[in-house]
Amino acid sequence: MTTTTGRPAERQSDDPRVTLDRDLGIFEPVPPYPPRTEREAEFYTLGDGQMFLNMGPQHPSTHGVLRVVLKLDGEKVVDLDPVLGYLHRGVEKLCENADYHQAICYTDPLEYVSSLFTEWSPVIAFEKLMDVTVPRRAEYIRVLSSELNRIASHALFLGWMALDLGGLTPILWSFIERDEIVDMLAALTGQRMLFNYFRIGGVNGDLNHEFMSRLGDWMSRATEQIEAGNGLLNENEIFVRRMRGLGTIDSKTALRMVMTGPNLRATGVPFDVRRAHPYSVFPELEFDIPTRQEGDCLARYLLRMDEIKQSLRIIDQCLHQMPDGPVMAKLPRLLRPRPGRAYAAIEGPRGQLSTYAVSDGTDQPFRMRIHDPSFIHLQSVGLLMTGDLIADCMAIMASLDPIMGGVDK
Amino acid sequence: MDRRFKERLEARFGAQLTGPIRQRHDETEMRIGPGDVVQVMTTLHDEPELRFEFLSDLAGVDTGVVMQVVYHLWSDTTTDWLRVVADGLSRDDPRVPSVTFLWKGAEWMEREAYDMFGITFEGNRDLRRIYMPPDYQSFPLRKDFFLPDDAARSPGGGVRPMERTHAPSNAPMTALVRRGSV
Numbered sequence: 001m002t003t004t005t006g007r008p009a010e011r012q013s014d015d016p017r018v019t020l021d022r023d024l025g026i027f028e029p030v031p032p033y034p035p036r037t038e039r040e041a042e043f044y045t046l047g048d049g050q051m052f053l054n055m056g057p058q059h060p061s062t063h064g065v066l067r068v069v070l071k072l073d074g075e076k077v078v079d080l081d082p083v084l085g086y087l088h089r090g091v092e093k094l095c096e097n098a099d100y101h102q103a104i105c106y107t108d109p110l111e112y113v114s115s116l117f118t119e120w121s122p123v124i125a126f127e128k129l130m131d132v133t134v135p136r137r138a139e140y141i142r143v144l145s146s147e148l149n150r151i152a153s154h155a156l157f158l159g160w161m162a163l164d165l166g167g168l169t170p171i172l173w174s175f176i177e178r179d180e181i182v183d184m185l186a187a188l189t190g191q192r193m194l195f196n197y198f199r200i201g202g203v204n205g206d207l208n209h210e211f212m213s214r215l216g217d218w219m220s221r222a223t224e225q226i227e228a229g230n231g232l233l234n235e236n237e238i239f240v241r242r243m244r245g246l247g248t249i250d251s252k253t254a255l256r257m258v259m260t261g262p263n264l265r266a267t268g269v270p271f272d273v274r275r276a277h278p279y280s281v282f283p284e285l286e287f288d289i290p291t292r293q294e295g296d297c298l299a300r301y302l303l304r305m306d307e308i309k310q311s312l313r314i315i316d317q318c319l320h321q322m323p324d325g326p327v328m329a330k331l332p333r334l335l336r337p338r339p340g341r342a343y344a345a346i347e348g349p350r351g352q353l354s355t356y357a358v359s360d361g362t363d364q365p366f367r368m369r370i371h372d373p374s375f376i377h378l379q380s381v382g383l384l385m386t387g388d389l390i391a392d393c394m395a396i397m398a399s400l401d402p403i404m405g406g407v408d409k
Numbered sequence: 410m411d412r413r414f415k416e417r418l419e420a421r422f423g424a425q426l427t428g429p430i431r432q433r434h435d436e437t438e439m440r441i442g443p444g445d446v447v448q449v450m451t452t453l454h455d456e457p458e459l460r461f462e463f464l465s466d467l468a469g470v471d472t473g474v475v476m477q478v479v480y481h482l483w484s485d486t487t488t489d490w491l492r493v494v495a496d497g498l499s500r501d502d503p504r505v506p507s508v509t510f511l512w513k514g515a516e517w518m519e520r521e522a523y524d525m526f527g528i529t530f531e532g533n534r535d536l537r538r539i540y541m542p543p544d545y546q547s548f549p550l551r552k553d554f555f556l557p558d559d560a561a562r563s564p565g566g567g568v569r570p571m572e573r574t575h576a577p578s579n580a581p582m583t584a585l586v587r588r589g590s591v
Contacts, residue, residue: 033543039535085540092525093549128434258464258514271463277435277483277490343436343481343490345465356468356479369468369479371518379517408540 029054029069043081049073055393057086063160063397064404066378075389080382087408095368100126100200100335103365107355108194110372111406114153115195116146116185117348118406122368123198124279124344125357129337130200138202138327139281144318145188145197147311148215152181153349154304154311155229157401161301162233164398165242173229180218187211201329207322215319222312230305243298247384247396250295257380260373261351263400266303267295273347285317297399304401307349336363350374350401372406411437414487417458425449427496438492443478443505446495453482453491454511460484461491464512469522473552476503476528498528507532525550 029052035041046052056067065086071079091110095103103122110118120142127134155178159171182192187210189197197204233239249257251267264271272289274282290306292299337359345354351373360366377400384396410432418430418439425448428440441449453461465481476498482491495505507530508515519530520539527548530536538545547554 031543036537036543037535040537085542088540090549093554096550255462256511256513258512276485277488340433341436341438341492342434343466343492345481345490352465354466354481356466356481358470367468367470369466369470371466371468375517375521376514379514 040081043069043071043079046071047073047078050078053390055390057083063402064407066402066404066407068381068393070390070393072390076387077385077390077393078387080385080393082378082381084378084408087404089409091409092368092370095122095370096365099363100337100365103368104198104200105194105196107370108196109405110370110409111153111348111350111353111374111403112193113156113403114149114349115193116142116149116197117346117353118370118372119196119198120146121344121346121353121355122357122370123200124346125342125355126200126335126337126365128342128344129340129357129359130331130335132201132329132331134202134329135326136281136323137206137325138329140318140322141203141207141327142198143280143282143285144315144322145185145195145203147314147318148181148185150311150349151226151308152178152185154308155181155226157304157349157398158229158233158301160401161395161398162239164394165239167233167236167239170229170232173232177222177226177229180214184211184214184218187214199328200335201331202327206327215315219312219315219319223309226305226308226312234302234305240298243301243395243399244294244296246297246388246392247399248294248296249380249384253383254295254380257383258376259351259380260376261348262303262307263300263351263377263380265289265291266299268293273345273352277345279344279346284321285314287313297395300399300401304349334363336361345371348373350403350406351377370409372409374402374404374406375409378402378407410435411487411489414489421452421456421459422449432489435489436492437487437489438494440494440496443495443498446478446508447506447510449493450480450508450511453484453493458486460486464508464515465490467508467515467518467522469526469528469550471500471526471550471552474500476500476526478505478522478528480508503528504531506530507536509533524548527551 030044035044050071050073053070053072054067055070057065067083069081069083070077091106094106104119107118107122108115155174159174162170185195186192189195249267251269254264254267268291270289270291275289287310290303292303339359339361341358343356345352353373354371356369357365358367381397385393414437415430415432425441425445426439427442431438453459461482461484463483465483468479470477470479478495480493498505505528507519509532516533516535517539519533520536522528523530523536524538524540525548
């Protein structure tokens with residue numbers, strides 16, 4: 001071999017890299033190499049009467065391609081080890097090799113059920129780098145469309161949650177909502193899922209007649225329709241008794257696990273980036289931050305249902321306060337911000353989404369770090385499942401609402 | 410921009426700062442050496458007048474000259490994001506103390522930074538690759554890791570398609586990084 005692979009040839013004693021003389025059997029629960037870390041050694045040592053079980057990567061209730069190695073004692077889960085990377089695309093590296101406009105479309109598929117949010121945080125970070133002021137109408141359109149997207153995402157959560165517990169009806173009901181919203185957003189942005197609608201300095205297009213008429217039609221019956229869908233689960237005794245007290249976490253531990261969004265607010269911490277560190281036009285809008293004290297699966301579910309109502313309030317205000325004017329700031333085609341660093345965080349449907357962008361004066365970002373809440377929340381699954389059954393693993397995972405596109409980046 | 414916050418930070422961390430505190434938009438940035446991470450982060454987290462209990466983000470950065478670990482923190486005592494840059498990690502053997510003793514949830518973010526940059530977080534008890542396969546050797550987000558379509562600069566040959574060689578160890582990094590220091 002003429003070239004050297006990897007960095008230094010001499011290995012440190014605490015270097016956890018491994019070398020294999022054969023291919024990895026990727027679905028073997030126990031890895032075919034000595035443990036790399038303390039935690040791995042501890043996890044892959046079986047106690048008396050214990051066994052390993054692979055869940056995934058194609059398991060339907062892992063919400064994507066995730067493999068979880070469960071350490072079982074009978075039917076009880078003693079410990080678990082999520083194995084990531086099956087959907088890893090290297091979005092951050094791709095963004096570094098694209099120009100500022102192109103980088104935004106790479107961020108769309110991160111959370112593919114709430115794309116408007118994943119493109120919003122890099123857009124704000126780039127605008128900060130370039131000192132762009134966004135027209136107020138564009139800001140209102142961003143808030144309006146993203147809150148619609150939040151409702152669509154929470155509606156899908158409701159359906160998935162019930163589906164993972166074995167209920168088939170709610171997903172059919174929640175898809176009524178989701179489809180209507182997605183069609184609406186398709187009329188606005190041209191796409192049903194990966195919208196690519198936000199631009200540096202504004203949005204791609206102004207509100208159009210089809211979007212407005214669909215929205216008006218939907219708003220007149222939204223509350224009623226959503227209540228009817230919720231009624232299927234909120235008053236379902238099997239559902240409520242199954243969820244109550246499952247996967248409990250307290251606020252102090254949740255902060256230590258750096259949880260955000262509905263999962264943190266379900267433990268009683270009223271942290272919402274829209275209020276804690278306001279961006280866009282949220283200071284001008286009235287809405288509450290719902291919180292719950294229990295911190296269990298039921299609280300996380302009910303909290304999202306409360307958030308839908310707040311989103312409807314925000315949409316209503318946006319429609320009433322929408323100013324006239326342009327939807328794009330005047331910007332050159334080729335963007336070359338001065339060298340600098342910018343950080344922007346927004347409140348997505350799953351929690352805080354943030355981007356740290358570094359510019360070196362060229363037309364491509366020098367470094368673009370994307371922080372995704374799904375990634376953060378997934379590592380708490382092991383903590384939430386102490387001595388619960390295998391079937392509860394799906395319920396707990398579903399209640400955290402991870403999206404594997406965001407987890408694996 | 411919170412000017413008073415800058416003064417508070419300067420008064421509290423004067424000795425540990427390795428550069429001026431910079432402020433732009435709603436961000437305050439302080440730079441420290443990797444050896445001071447534990448002390449500075451503990452102070453920021455624990456002191457009642459600072460109360461940075463919320464770790465927003467942890468990112469590795471390769472400037473082409475040195476490695477950095479960048480922490481973003483939130484507190485209700487200021488209206489700014491606080492960015493703490495642990496600067497000046499050597500590119501050959503980047504080492505920095507882990508902050509998992511304050512935020513257990515930083516564990517996966519540190520694993521990610523290890524996977525992508527090769528930064529060793531001392532004290533993280535689960536520091537293994539998170540996205541890439543365990544026998545993978547390269548560190549993809551380093552500036553001397555070229556994408557396959559960057560063929561003109563790619564040494565190529567003798568490696569797995571996904572695996573790319575890093576630049577020769579005697580190559581001047583200034584030639585590889587596009588412009589300026591970050």
